[in-house]
Amino acid sequence: MTELNYKRIQSKIQKDFDIIKGSFFSSDYVMFKIMTDGDGLNYLVSRTDDDFYELRKLMVIAYPHV
Numbered sequence: 001m002t003e004l005n006y007k008r009i010q011s012k013i014q015k016d017f018d019i020i021k022g023s024f025f026s027s028d029y030v031m032f033k034i035m036t037d038g039d040g041l042n043y044l045v046s047r048t049d050d051d052f053y054e055l056r057k058l059m060v061i062a063y064p065h066v
Helices: 047-063
Strands: 010-020 029-037 042-049
Touching: 029 047, 042 047
Parallel strands: none
Antiparallel strands: 010 029, 029 042
């Protein structure tokens, strides 16, 4: 167990986002900002929609009944 197991942490996806322009070989994509808040663990991270899709695939495997 780590110290994170005993803390209450809330995560919020902020309403603002950035559209990152792609290069010649890649397309534009959206970066979402996620803020965590709780017990001194305050972080602001950015994630793409692909990150959420990969997380969803893992969660469906782990929790198919939800």
